[in-house]
Amino acid sequence: MVVLLSALASLLLATDAVARPSTLGRDPRVKRGIRAPVHRYVPSNNIVSRDTGAVYHIWNGGGWILPVLIGGQQVYLNIDTGSSDLWTASTLMPEDQQKTVTRGSVYDPSNSSTSHEVEGYTYGLAYADGSGASGPVYRDTVNIGGAIVPNFAVGVCDDLQYGPGSDGTRDTAGPVGLGFGVMNSVRPNPQCTFMECLEPYVPEPIFGTAFKLNNTGYINFGYADPAAYTGSITETPVANTSSGNEGQWVNLGVRFGSGGSVFDVDPLDMDFDTGTASLSVSTDIAAAYWDLVGGADDSSGAWEYPCGTELPDLDFVFSNVTSGPSTVTIPGQNLKNGDASSGMCSTWMNVVDGRGNAGVPFYISKYIIWNQAKPTMSFADQVN
Structure with a gap:
């Protein structure tokens, strides 16, 4: 999903001591590609074509999602190459907002032994459909199907907004933004994306996607699969x-x-x-x-x-x-x-x-x- 950002380009290029996660606990010399399964979330009241994978009666068609462990807690996030933040709905949101996440749980930073807030840092996004999310930034271990980044900068939502025409619910707790880091919304200094932060641990700075007609598929982190x-x-x-x-x-x-x-x-x-x-x-x-x-x-x-x-x-x-x-x-x-x-x-x-x-x-x-x-x-x- 395309993100609308108003920050100056000079801010986007700024870096500081927290711009990249610590590699503590991981040996960057040991590099391996990771294949993580994904599937397409389709609301139960819709019809899916067995021939084309098309979802009838709605226009957003669902999206490809995958389970993500943040500090050992599983949330469901969607794969989004049009944005550059990994953020999640959380227990910092009001309870009525937490209830609008219809699949899985929300992240509780107080329930993670590896989580800590980055003082003075926040994130904020406004999407093209009028929705948005904002909140503080925490560092925690993020694990996507075995692709692990310790001490990763996670946007922890404390205020979730929905755009005009929305039904006021979310299929997932947030996105895994796989755009380029220049688009990352964390301030005062933007952070590396999940794939950028993963680079020290994988053979190549690439990922491969195979989204299937039957609404399954996978993402390859760090390699292209010739098969x-x-x-x-x-x-x-x-x-x-x-x-x-x-x-x-x-x-x-x-x-x-x-x-x-x-x-x-x-x-x-x-x-x-x-x-x-x-x-x-x-x-x-x-x-x-x-x-x-x-x-x-x-x-x-x-x-x-x-x-x-x-x-x-x-x-x-x-x-x-x-x-x-x-x-x-x-x-x-x-x-x-x-x-x-x-x-x-x-x-x-x-x-x-x-x-x-x-x-x-x-x-x-x-x-x-x-x-x-x-x-x-x-x-x-x-x-x-």
Whole structure:
């Protein structure tokens, strides 16, 4: 999920003695990759397609989550490459706020022998959907499936807000932010992200994601798994330092097409944010794609198509490929949000102004290698 930050760039680059966790208790010479299982949270009152993994009747579609141990206490957090904080709902929040976390428990810093508050440090986030979270910063041991960072800076929420249109609940206690540290919200000095702090303990400064059609999957910390993908792999640079894209996994100037033909429309800068469900593109890109589908219509304010139609594949055409083919294709069925036999069905393609987002339709097709050192993203077809 994209974070809206108002701090000056000079603040974002500041460092001090607490900017990196202590390695006490861990030997950074012993490096190994970690594979942590994940699954997609789907509210029980929704229907999941066995063919596409689409979640019908809601627009957020759930998200991929995993159990995280903070000071030995298990909380459920979502994987979010669009933000750079690891924060959690906690017992510091009022009780009525604690009850809005619908899955698992909240973190109790007083119940951890390895927890201590960092005096004078706070975090605060405002998300694009109007929600937000803020509170003090504690250091504690964080363990994600065996990927362990001691003395990690955790945002401990004491005030949780919900945006307009929200039902006032959360599926998880918070996010594992896997953007770049320049976006971290801790003040007075930002902190390294979980993946950045994990670097001393893993073979490579990368992570790999495989989100599956059946709403399971995994994340590889510190290595890419060649058994997870098949065929050619495309590597593209990340524009995480360009103006307006600081700290994000963004690829500039992506064009779109279908069946090997490129649409005659302007390219779009694309955000690869795992905290967002829908594929978001410009009005012109959406119109060019749905012009290929007989009976497709946007008169209701969003694109719909006649149910039962076989949708054409969608090509992402990258303008600045480092290696591999420039065209990466996702199946048209990934865009379906409904599988009725008659009537009009909705889709997982949204229209936006400004930067687009790859969304779930892309992620469930590809094994993605996120390299924060180069930085690059690499895409290949998943082995399912």
